[in-house]
Amino acid sequence: MSPDYDPHASSLTGRTDPEVLAELYAIRGSIDNIDASLVYLLAERFKFTQRVGALKARHELPPSDPGREAAQIERLHRLAIEADLEPAFAEKFLNFIIAEVIRHHRALAAGAGPEAPAGDPAADAAPDRTRTDAGDDPRRGGADA
């Protein structure tokens, strides 16, 4: 745990029954563990998507793949129902992450990323806007989102 993190930080201290607070802190300990896991999991996911982005940039593939996304969303819907999680939330969450991944892919294709060093032809190429891409996807805010 980071040294400046206070797991008992709360606006409830001093006006809540200490026993209730103790129970709340115990539950929050698990919430903190899960949040930490989410951060590490997301970091791992982004490491892999950076590799996808570098591959796509090298081969001049479009940053987004709507067919893949549709399959991911459908699968996530099913998993969410199984897991008793709101499917609309699961979809929103995945779309949020994917939008960020696509932003990274675009930066890589434009040569801004660490995996596309100067002089790499893929890095110097302008992002290809002629292909099917999220530029047409209203979720991503239009052509230059």
Ligand SMILES: O=C(O)C(=O)C[C@]1(C(=O)O)C=C[C@@H](O)C=C1
């Ligand atoms: O699999 C890819 O092609 C990716 O670029 C990764 C990813 C994802 O984050 O899962 C991101 C963008 C694509 O539209 C589809 C999937």
